[in-house]
Amino acid sequence: MGEKSFELFPVAASSIAGHVDALYAYLVLVSAFFSLLIAFCVVFFAVKYRRKGDELPKPVDEHSIGGMVLEIVWSVIPLGLSLVMFAWGASIFFTESRPPADSLEVFVTGKQWMWKIQHIEGAREINELHVPVNRDIRLTLTSEDVIHDFYVPAFRTKTDVLPGRYTTEWFRPTKIGAYHLFCAEYCGTKHSGMVGTVYVMNEADYEQWLSKGSGEGSMAEEGQSLFNQLGCGTCHPSEINKQNGRCPNLNGLFGTTVELNDGTKVKADEAYIRESVLYPQAKIVAGYDNIMPTFKGLVTEDGLLKLVEYIRSLGPAEGMPSSATPVPTQTSGPQPPAQPTANSRAANGRAGAAPANRAAPGNQ
Amino acid sequence: MDSETVVAPSAAGAPPQHGHVEHHFEDASQQKDAATVGMWVFLVTEVMFFGGLFLAYFAYRQAYPVAFASASNNTNLLIGAANTTVLICSSLTMALAVHFAAIGKKNLIVLFLILTLLLGGTFLSVKAYEYHDKWVKHEVPGYNFDCRTDTGAPCADAAHTPLFFSLYFGMTGLHAMHMIVGVGILLFLITQARKGRYTPAWHTPVELFGLYWHFVDIVWIFLFPLLYLIDRSAMPK
Amino acid sequence: MIAATPPTEIKKNFFNQKQGLASWLLTYDHKRIAILYLLGVTFFFAIGGIFAALIRLELATPAGDLVDSNTYNKFFTMHGIIMVFLFLIPSIPAVFGNFLIPLMIGAKDVAFPRLNLLSWYIYMIGGLFIITVLLMGGVDTGWTFYTPFSTSYSNGYVVAAGMGIFIAGFSSILTGLNFIVTIHRMRAPGLTWFRLPLFIWAHYATSMIQVLGTPVIAVTLFLLVLERGLHIGFFDPAYGGDPVLFQHMFWFYSHPAVYIMILPSMGVVTEIITTFSSKKPFGYTFIAFSSVAIAVFGFIVWGHHLFVSGQSAYAGMVFSVLSYIVAIPSAIKVFNWTATMYKGAVRLTTPMLYALGFIGLFTIGGLTGLFLASLGMDVHLTDTYFVVAHFHYVMVGGAIMGFLGGIHYWWPKIFGKMYNEGWSKISAVIIFIGFNLTFFPQFLLGYMGMPRRYHVYPPEFQVLNVLSSAGASVLAIGYLIPFCYLLYSLKYGPDAPPNPWGATTLEWKTQSPPITQNFEVTPVVTQEAYTYTTEEVVHVG
Incomplete structure (x- = not known):
């Protein structure tokens, strides 16, 4: 981008770019071939079979030139080429949809x-x-x-x-x-x-x-101070194995499966944490009462990301049974969205979210 | 060049066989067929029209089951059920009106059209009462919206209950608009029927309006359980 | 083949059988209504075209120096709304469909003439709303009206624009309904489904989409207007709604709407190619059923507009593979048109030039659609100029080339006058060149990564943008020339015989222009639509 010269092709600067460009080359080749084939036929027929005088052409019997065979050929070949485009494109898309672990x-x-x-x-x-x-x-x-x-x-x-x-x-x-x-x-x-x-x-x-x-500390640290500032910590315990019966323990929560009071189960991902802060009544953890007030309007999107990051930094720690999360799961593949608003492109590959490589905040 | 065009009896030249056949139709049966097919195609468009709202309903009910369960308890089951009965009866009277049109009983056509009109009017009045009730209770989405249970506590997942009421008003409102149009057409049909316009040979308007009225009825048959019944007992206690 | 017209005094026709303004504004004659529509769509095409010119003028330089961003956003929004809803969707069905369907099937009129006139008035009222929006200061949502921008953030006249489209939509629904019933119930004796001209098949498929799809956009806009006007939330996350649901509902109509624009054009092109090859279309049944297949499959591919919108990856895969399947019927059509010319007697008249131009441009438009249907490719290309170029190749290169081809093909039939062949061929070539110069560079811009709806853009994109703007001026000249010679022909052009092209379908069996009741006697059909020699007549049954 530094130089402002005229270019016809964008620079390829990511691991996926080469794959996309290769698929592009295939698509351009197939398209060019068919465009030129059609253009050639149209021009050639227009010249070769131009009308001379008032004579009508002899009717062409479609069967004699294999009408049905032609129809099948020019349906099946494009279909085959198309399905290659589909499969190739889908495989790139799946790579794009799944962030690697340790990102x-x-x-x-x-x-x-x-x-x-x-x-x-x-x-x-x-x-x-x-x-x-x-x-x-x-x-x-x-x-x-x-x-x-x-x-x-x-x-x-x-x-x-x-x-x-x-x-x-x-x-x-x-x-x-x-x-x-x-x-x-x-x-x-x-x-x-x-x-x-x-x-x-x-x-x-x-x-x-x-x-x-970085002057103000990590996101998780900022999330923690926001957590305390909003008074979340006065009810939600964040120490291991501590319960107060009023608010679920957040330690070791992230990425696990939570059972709700109507018997359904939901994965504790970013979308769930966000919803629980803004719309606490939408999903209530089994065994708890509906007492949390909404924080809608009190916390910004940036702040929400920090809170999510803080809760993510709290776990799940390995081998540590977590009270509010009866059924810890270890999924690596895509799974049904935890709730309909959860983007499944986002839900995919959340296994990579395990915070093994993350600096944990000091209180743990 | 006209080898395939041979002379056919020209409708324009033929004597008018029936007062109601318009110039561009060959005969009365073609005209009636066209009108009937047209009405069915119109009802298909209506299905698609309501379909968009049903889609939104199912998407949000799936997304916010708690809010929907809680909010649907704020609909009035007794009034809703009574109104459903009223509407089903109006379908019966409409079907009878069509029946008597087909056998040419002029006075009975008028009678049953008027009964249909009265039942439709009753339904709309009850609906208006329900809307007013919702307005008084601050259950109309927008400013001052406030969903509360019988005990006065806020509804569960109150933040998402406006969606239920938005859909409630959107769906029943669209349905009511169809009813109002229907009432207008009924008034027209009644005046025509009184003049004896509808005969066993030609009563297409009554017949086609019957299709429309039944369609509007069927839409309600879906709306009533979805909005009043289905989530009523689904509240987690 | 060309029938000699006996020299008579001024013949009776649908123009002179009744006179006066009221006889036009209250007419139930499908041919007059078609001409009312022609005036309407031409007017809106001109308005939409002016906005296109302003957009290209602004984009000639990277900086936003002609107008400010807000005005630019209104330009492309008004361009899109007017061109899509007031020109492309009604263009061919409402003008040529209205004029020709009864003629081609040997009927005196459409099934519901009053409804037909009502449709025109509804269309004009919808258009009036849009023009009012325009005069009041416009709307800046883009023609797609994505929420929550349109419902909560836009400062334009969203409610009025939404109402305008909502109203115009009913015109489309009623026209489609009218055509379906007409084609089912009004065919002349002996005109079986497989004797129908392919233009009729194309319009039947189009009408199916109009009837099934348009109500969904209507209810979507209804909800949008409620949300915008009354703060009754359906799509705004602030009210708990889901903006992606809006996109699903919008594209459920708006993707099939693309086929409302292109299918009638395909019907026109089929008629033109068969006439000027003097030969039965190759693969009649394949062309006919491919129209229906496009209409059916067109309804289940809408999700390919949402590959990056946060729908699930598996939904994306389904929509991607379905999008490839809907491409096949289009490919079949292109191959069959080309094969129709094989061993024909080809005449390169003006309509034929447009039809061949259509094949070329639609082929490119269709093939670049394959790029966008491919998931991994679409992630890079969606919302860039590649998309803009693609749908202009389909809608302008396809639908408008078909519209112009149809104008030139049926002009003698509609107005009874011949136009200047020299000028019309020149303008056809200018349009073809100007079109490619305008839109081909946009493919390159798109792959370079220039996003659409950008008022200001990085300087390295300028060369291609200047090319595109230069092409647009050529295109504008190309569009202006037909205005001149067609209007000239109305007064000074030679009278057209009933069948100047030697075509075989029923509309050419009556005089030019037709009489009000279309045919002196109702035709009885005994053979297929495209029978160019008399020897073939016998075997048809």
């Missing part, structure tokens, strides 16, 4: 008309995203107002950013440089101004940048 976590909040980005270590930036090269980066995205879309053409990937739910996007940058970040879903007046830059840096530069940026 570096970044949180993105879109609002009219800017991108707010928080790194797990605490660094924050606006309309810029700094990431290290050759690391898997997983974005968790949400919006404060309308629908946006986080699009980096050089990475060949985009995801809608929806209000009221979390979506996921991941990529592995492979080339150091600065790349366009666009909002691709129309979001109002300054839609075309909702742009930014993704800086892909080598590991050393990234560490240096990170050390400059």
